[in-house]
Amino acid sequence: MKKFILTLALTGLLAGCSSTQPALHYYSLAADSQQPAAAPVTPQHQLVLRPITLAGQLDRISLVYQLEGQELHFAEYHRWAGSLDDQLNQLTLNGLSTRLPGWVIRQDGGRKGPVLTILVERFQGRHDGRAVLSGRWRLLAEDGTVLREAPFNQVRVLPADGYNALVSELGLGWQQLLDQIAAEVRQSAS
DSSP, rough: OOHHHHHHHHHHHHHHHHHHOOOOOOOOOOOOOSSSSSSOOOOOEEEEEEOEEGGGSSSSSSSEEOOSOOOOOEEEEESSSSOOHHHHHHHHHEEEEEEEOOOOOOOOOOOOSSSEEEEEEEEEEEEETTTEEEEEEEEEEEEEESEEEEEEEEEEEEESSSEEEHHHHHHHHHHHHHHHHHHHHHHHHO
C-alpha cells in the first residue's frame, strides 16, 4: 500500500512539473500600404538615410510595454521577428522612396546629398491601451549644417487589446512619421 501511495505521489509530482511553456509569438511591422508612383521619375535629388538609432531599452528582441509609472516590461513571449532597427530601416527606406518620387534614397552614403538621421526613444505599448512612439529626426546638409530638426511624439489609442493591435498601431504611427519627414524633405529641397 505504501508503495502504491508513493508511486501515485511521484506520478502527481511529475505531472505537475511537466507543464507546457507558453508559445512564442513573433511580430513584424507591416509594409507601407501606399503604392509606388505610376510612372518612373528621373531622379533629381538624393537623400542619404543613416541607420536608425534605438534607445537602449528598445534594442532587444522583446516587445516593450510600459507599466504604470516608469516601469518597463519586456514581453518574454512576444518578440520582434528580426531586429527592430532593421525593420524600421527597411520601412523607412521603402516608405520614403514611395513618398519622394524624383529622389534616390540611399543608405550607403556613397553619394552626395542631405543626410537623414532618426533617433527612436520610445516604441512601445502602455498600460492604458495606447501605443507610444517618440524620438527626434534631423536633416543635415552635406557639410553637417542642420536643415531641419524635429521631435516626434505620438500617443495612439489601440483599437483592440493584444500585441497584434499594438504592433499594427506602432506601424501606422511610423508611416505617419514618414509622411511628416517626406513633406519636410520636399520643402527643404525647394
